[in-house]
Amino acid sequence: MSEQDIDRYALAPEVEAERLRSLAQLHVFRSPPEDRYAHITHMACTVLGVPLSAILFIDEDSQWCKQFSGDIEPDFDVPRSDSACRATIARAYHVGPDDLAVIHENLAETEFAQLPAVAAEGGVRFYASHPLFGPGGHPVGTFCVYDFTPRQISAKDKKIFAELAAWAQRELANSNDLQRAADVQRQLLPAPLGGLPGYSLTTVFTPAFSVAGDFYDHYPVPGGLNVTVADVMGKGLGSAIVAATVRSALRASSQGFDRDGHHLDLSAAIESVDEMLVDDFSRTDTFVTLFHLYLESDTGLVSYIDAGHGIAALLRRSGEIEGLRSDDLPLGTSFGSTWQTRAVAMHPGDMLVIASDGLLDLLDDHAVVDDALQFLAGHTDPAQLCSAVAKLTETRLATDDITIVALRREG
Numbered sequence: 001m002s003e004q005d006i007d008r009y010a011l012a013p014e015v016e017a018e019r020l021r022s023l024a025q026l027h028v029f030r031s032p033p034e035d036r037y038a039h040i041t042h043m044a045c046t047v048l049g050v051p052l053s054a055i056l057f058i059d060e061d062s063q064w065c066k067q068f069s070g071d072i073e074p075d076f077d078v079p080r081s082d083s084a085c086r087a088t089i090a091r092a093y094h095v096g097p098d099d100l101a102v103i104h105e106n107l108a109e110t111e112f113a114q115l116p117a118v119a120a121e122g123g124v125r126f127y128a129s130h131p132l133f134g135p136g137g138h139p140v141g142t143f144c145v146y147d148f149t150p151r152q153i154s155a156k157d158k159k160i161f162a163e164l165a166a167w168a169q170r171e172l173a174n175s176n177d178l179q180r181a182a183d184v185q186r187q188l189l190p191a192p193l194g195g196l197p198g199y200s201l202t203t204v205f206t207p208a209f210s211v212a213g214d215f216y217d218h219y220p221v222p223g224g225l226n227v228t229v230a231d232v233m234g235k236g237l238g239s240a241i242v243a244a245t246v247r248s249a250l251r252a253s254s255q256g257f258d259r260d261g262h263h264l265d266l267s268a269a270i271e272s273v274d275e276m277l278v279d280d281f282s283r284t285d286t287f288v289t290l291f292h293l294y295l296e297s298d299t300g301l302v303s304y305i306d307a308g309h310g311i312a313a314l315l316r317r318s319g320e321i322e323g324l325r326s327d328d329l330p331l332g333t334s335f336g337s338t339w340q341t342r343a344v345a346m347h348p349g350d351m352l353v354i355a356s357d358g359l360l361d362l363l364d365d366h367a368v369v370d371d372a373l374q375f376l377a378g379h380t381d382p383a384q385l386c387s388a389v390a391k392l393t394e395t396r397l398a399t400d401d402i403t404i405v406a407l408r409r410e411g
Contacts, residue, residue, distance in 0.1 A: 009090040019089075020060055022134035023141075026172065027179050029057050033067050040143070040168050041069035047164075048157055050145045055132070055168055056085055057141035066141070072148075075117070084112045085129055085142040092131040092139040101162060103128045106150035126151045130165035132172050143168040178237060181211045185240055188247070190218050196225055196297055198348075198411065202382035204389050204404040206358075213239025214356045214401040215247050219255075224297040226254055229309065229354040229405050230290040238284070245280060246288050246331070249273045254292075266294060266305045266341045274331045281332030288331040291324075291354045300346040300409055305339045307331055311357060313373050317349030321377045323369075324352075348411025351380060358400035362392050382406040 011019065023029055037055050044053035052070035056063055063083040065076045080086055088102045104110050104127045107118045117124050126147035131139035143165045153161070185207075193201040203216055213232035218225060230246055232239040253272040270292060281287060291312050293304035306312060308330030314322040328339045346352060353376045360367040363375055379385035385406055393402070 009086050011090060011093070015093070016060070018136060019134075019138040019140065022136050022138035023057060023059060025135050025179065026140065026175050028066060028141075028172070028175060029059055030064055031066065036171050036174075037067035037168070038069060040164055040171070041067050044143075044145050044161075044164050045069050047160055048145055050126070050147050052146040054144050054146075055141065056083075056144060057132075058083065058085060058089055070146075078117070082115050082117070084115060084118075084127060085144065087112075088129040088131050088142050089139045092133075101128065101130045101158070101165070103153060103158070105152055108150075122148055125149050126153075128153065128161055130162070130168075132165070132169055134172070135176055141172075178211060181237055181240060182207070185211050185215075185244070188244065189216070193218060193225075195220065198409060199225070199295070199297065200382065200408045200410060201227070202386055202406045202408075204386050204402060206389075206393060206402040208358065208401050211237055211240040212401040212403070213243055214358070214403040215243045216354075216403050216405050217247055217251065218405075219251065221255065221294065224295045226292070226294055227354070227405060227407060228290065228292045229312075229356060229403055230288055230292075231309070231356045231358075231401070231403070232288050233286045239286070242280070242284060242286055242288070245277065246273065246290070249276050250290075250292065266292060266303055267339050270305050270307060270331070270339045271337075274337060277332070278335055287333045289357075290331060293352075295346070295407065300348075300350075301343060302346055302352060303341050303343045305341055307339055308333070309354070309356075310369055311355040311359065311372050313353055313376055314344055314346065315351045315353060315377055315380050317347065319377075319380075321373055323373055346407075346409045348409055351382065351406055351408040353385070353404065353406045355405075356401060356403040358402035359389070359404065361400045362389070362396055362402060382408055 041053040041055060052072055052074065054068040054074055055066045057066055058080055062080055063078050063085055065074050068074055091102065092100055106125050107127050108125055112118055124146050129142045129144045132141040132143055134140040201218060205216065213234055215230055217228045228250060230243065232242045250273050253269045289308040291306050291309040293302050295302050304324060306324060306326035307328050312324040314324060324344065329337050355372060359372050363371055379388050389404060
């Protein structure tokens with residue numbers, strides 16, 4: 001493409017800056033393929049009878065293929081100047097919503113004839129493109145279908161193409177909503193532990209999707225610290241909403257008992273939360289496993305409740321493992337349930353570790369709680385533990401949320 005053509009599709013610097021900011025907010029550029037987009041591209045190939053369909057995003061310098069379906073694998077990363085979609089992006093700023101689609105029955109007879117993907121032997125001929133918009137209404141990518149022979153497109157197929165593009169746009173809008181939800185969830189996580197001499201706390205929090213149904217929390221209370229790890233049944237946004245509700249209710253319940261000046265009664269706090277949210281659990285058909293503890297910092301005494309959570313252990317300085325087990329039920333499974341408060345003493349050099357069941361899936365498809373405890377026991381240093389979990393996520397796909405909290409008594 002000539003310099004003149006390149007300049008023709010250049011955006012004003014201030015417009016391009018806003019467009020790139022919109023793209024960045026979606027967190028989709030160079031992200032892995034996703035089934036929800038694959039359904040669209042596969043449908044396009046099947047219904048429109050084209051050999052290739054793709055969802056593409058364009059940053060400052062390059063066009064990147066997020067998803068494709070078809071007989072031929074496209075170039076995933078090409079210079080922006082070699083992309084016909086560059087023109088679709090620029091054009092979107094100047095046309096109405098009914099004129100966004102760009103359709104060329106034979107690219108070889110257009111200004112794009114010299115693009116590498118067109119000029120190559122057996123190159124692209126038919127091309128249909130529709131812009132996809134990010135926050136602020138800026139075009140950040142395209143939904144495209146291709147053929148390697150010239151073809152005409154009927155009015156019916158144009159309508160189908162527009163409907164598929166609208167589907168892709170809805171999925172992209174969902175990405176933006178999910179990213180905002182993920183940002184809020186991260187902001188609700190507690191700040192690093194401070195002001196508790198003699199103790200350190202290390203965490204791992206890895207959602208399987210944009211947002212997690214797991215949560216962890218910790219906050220100072222008179223005489224020590226409360227720590228919680230919880231796992232809402234399911235994954236994704238619905239579970240995350242329930243998790244945020246449980247977190248708020250448990251904080252209010254626990255701190256309410258503190259303000260009354262009573263000894264921290266963990267059982268009463270958990271029972272209060274279960275009673276408070278019983279209707280919510282019923283309407284959403286969900287339940288919550290939870291490990292909740294109070295650390296008395298002067299003595300190292302840990303009072304705890306395990307509400308169906310199951311993966312917690314005290315790793316002694318000597319190397320001994322004490323599994324902290326319980327037969328108590330998760331919250332939301334049986335109205336009027338009660339929970340028993342248990343206790344264990346942390347000595348200098350001991351580390352208490354709580355994990356969600358996502359760790360089991362990460363270790364092995366058939367891993368059980370004892371396997372998780374053995375894994376935890378092999379990493380008695382908190383930083384080493386976090387590094388080991390991070391390494392596992394590089395080699396195995398995390399299919400469930402993973403949360404780990406390691407509380408260590410120094411000395």
